[in-house]
Amino acid sequence: MKIISKLFNVTVKRQMLLLIYFSVLSISLLSPIASNQYIPNSPDYAFHLVLISQAKEALANGQSFPLRIAPDLYQGFGYPIYQFYSPLVYNVVGALHKLVIPSNPWIAFKLSLWFGLVFAGVFVYRLVHRFVHSASASLLSATLYLMSPLLLVNMGARGDLSESIAICILPCVLYFSVQYHHKPSLNLFILTSLAWFSLATTHLITFIFSSLFIGVFLITLNIQMQLPLRRLAELGLAYAFAWLLALWYLAPVILLPPYLYTHYILNNPYTAGWLSPLSTLLTPSAASPMPLPGNGKLYFPFYVGLGWPMLLGIGYAIYKKILDNQVKVPVFVTPLLFLIFIAFFAAWSPINFWLFLPESFGVLQFGFRLIIQMMWMGAILFAWGINDLFQHQLDARHVAIGILLIAIANSSWIMTNQESRITLENLIERPQLSEWGTRSYVINPSTVLYDKNTTLNLLPVKETVHFCHREKAIIVCQIAISKKTTDVQLPVLYYPNMLNIKVNGKTSAYQPFPYHNETKNYFIINPMLVTLKLAPGNYEITSRFVGFALANEISLFAWSIFVLLLPLSVFNFIKRS
Known part of the structure; x- marks a missing residue:
């Protein structure tokens, strides 16, 4: 009876209202791709739609999780693109396409983004609330995260499904990592491992750099708060378990790239610096860094920035840290500012410092991808800053005006792309990837x-x-x-x-x-x-x-442990409830 009564308490009602708010907000953010018939002019849209369609065919032909082969690509020679690229996304969205929307992969594409946005909104809210203990500031921060320029452009102009979903999963990863670091438990061990597994198998680049930035952040917090090293060791164990769960995917991705074409088409991020010059990162509204209509060589509106609401939140934190000595800032502010500086400088890349880093850092390809890390850090600092600015007295009036101001400030990144010359019918009837997609995961004869x-x-x-x-x-x-x-x-x-x-x-x-x-x-x-x-x-x-037999066996063993731990975790949760 206690569990049933908890379903109707004030907290649950608040959570339901949050879900409704994030659901409506997420629908509005997908307005540039509202049409179910026409797709925008970006090669990423076609790439992901072909892979969703092929995932549906693979499932219909008897493949099961994890999908590995796209049946009709590369002349039917057995192209294992799902083994090397974002397998979780295409397993889930392919199943959604097959079971729920069999007639149109474009709707499945958009529906997965909508689910991702709602999921991200909930976990940004919970993550930020963990640091600032203000429901109003957390709601504003979650709104800011969902309306971040990079996420808006990725969805509405560029069409990178896997990176967009990774941005939506990242707050969940950080939330459970912080919770598990603060108070280890079996439930949080399982959830933390599952979150890291999901990020790894959704977008490898985001997983790698999130591991670096979140790792440094939590290690620094552990030192500043003088917590026992055991906390970090336990968190490391959950992270390592996530690696074991995903080893069937990670082992080939780590060991085989020197033999694949993708190893030879990775760029030094400095060469893509024209996409994120300083002025574009700091601009108050969406503006192309190159003359239109070409926008360099892209021919679609891809302009990334941080947006002024987030920049103001970061600036306020810098002011309080350096110039205002009357109030001591929380321990998380300093490491976040340091990491934001690193990420911002790397995204800008005014000098080619990448030459002095290990070649493996070239997997980033584009410096603007580090804005993803600035998004979660900026969301926390924004919430803390606005809560401190209003002396912890935020109410519904501030939230309403704040949401409006965030929308006004960042809405210029909700851009309508031109129509693609490729139709949905072409993609489904004659599935073919771009040069990058076709060659990347094929063995190079040399x-x-x-x-x-x-x-x-x-x-x-x-x-x-x-x-x-x-x-x-x-x-x-x-x-x-x-x-x-x-x-x-x-x-x-x-x-x-x-x-x-x-x-x-x-x-x-x-x-x-x-x-x-x-x-x-x-x-x-x-x-x-x-x-x-x-x-x-x-x-x-x-x-x-x-795939690699040994990696498969290790992952299977890890998943067996996961399944055995799951009932115990559920029992503990019910017992505590």
């Missing part, structure tokens, strides 16, 4: 050794493809070899130690050999395909992409 004499007795893929078909996630080939021992090239993209190849039911070793493409599609350039050396005879050959 990185692997292969026998160049194989061409002497090669049965090329243009002949074997007629004897192969797909059964769910497996490519099955029925091939007869009538002459001498032959190198048989299969319509299967080569990945070392990640394929389960069976010949007449027995596991077989396989070798790479480049596919000499004869089509006019210049995106597909001599990918490495699987080759088998076979003597004369009849063969049934099956190929299944499985």
